[in-house]
Amino acid sequence: LPVIALIGRPNVGKSTLFNQLTRSRDALVADFPGLTRDRQYGNGRVGDSPYLVVDTGGLVGGEEGLDSLMADQVWQAVDEADAVIFLLDARDGLNLSDEQIAERLRRSGKRAWLALNKSDGQDTDAIVADAYALGLGDPVPIAATQGHGVTSLINRVLADFPAHEEVEAEKRAHKGIRIAVVGRPNVGKSTLTNRMLGEERVLAYDQPGTTRDSIYIDFERDGEPYTLIDTAGVRRRSKVSETIEKFSVIKTLQAINDADVALLVLDAHAGEVTEQDATLAGHILESGTALVVTVNKWDGLDEDQRNWYRNQLDRRLPFLGFAERYFISALHGSGVGDLYKAVKTAHRSASIKVGTSELTQLLEKAVHDHQPPLVRGRRIKLRYAHQGGQYPPVIVIHGNQTSRLPHTYKRYLNNYFRSALKLVGTPIRFEFKTGD
């Protein structure tokens, strides 16, 4: 999955471009009450090609103090990205900060594209010449607010990367269900990874290309193949002294995208479910990866503390109701073996294939049990359903006036299909088509 970082001075339009590049997420956020949008990392796609965008926040020239702290994060993001879009402001023209950023970008050797934002209604000839002089190639004129030029920009950026099919083929080289163990620092990912691998037969592990890459470890359990995507860098550290690997959000998001099933590890000793936990959960939803909620460090808690934590899960992660929860101790090993059953169930659910006639019959039954409402004297009609995709399962429903279907009825359909198809550990996405 190509990772694209957006950089530039404050107010050049990075967040606007970020929103344009990740627009599909608005629908997702609306589908899952309680979920908030991550404003820094987002998935997007043009045609069949997915990508990950990082909004780095503003870079000011001549960094000192706090600004240079910010800058460190920005350049770390650049370092981890595969490509950079450097935004310029066609209204303001170029200034010293732009030149400094360009200079550093050139030295980084990172593939970079210049986007000349706010190009609408401007005579850009002079600034195009200035931008070209930055030594980063031809600037692409865009207007992020209206979305002008954005598709052409992203297509140019993505042209450098292998086609999606090639990536999928490489994925299939690993035979087993791909499991990503993800979570914020210190929740116990390494401990869990070691525990899982310590008990099984490890067949092979890949050497990562760069520090950003996760390691893929093939192993067997009860004769069945699995691949563990190690974001914690367990197998990279040869000595105990090389303890903590720098936490990388990008690496985590890559692993989620690459996996069939994510084990979202939460820390029951930490007390609260944090914003970062919720954000990661949101990214798992966004990617369509199946999910098992894995609450770690369940040892050493009394019944009150456990109830309190269960409550936290309901309150802070209400949108994860579709996933199974496991309470484990990676340290002592309790509950770890049970995770495999949950992984298999979630994987089966997310990759299910259902024929059109079966789905249509289920739809007819659902409608028979509980009719959609009348709108302006006419009943909303749902005629047939077919499957539109996997990871997560997409159910496409055709009918009349479907755009007027109330939220409560959609929720009813969701619950109906979920229980009829026995789907656990994956959301279902509905698309409604209308004949009028």
Ligand code: GDP
């Ligand atoms: P990572 O950063 O997510 O990889 O977390 P680590 O696996 O390095 O664990 C962080 C700390 O939590 C270490 O001190 C572990 O010993 C401890 N820890 C991990 N799992 C458990 C557990 O199940 N119970 C308890 N009590 N501590 C744990």
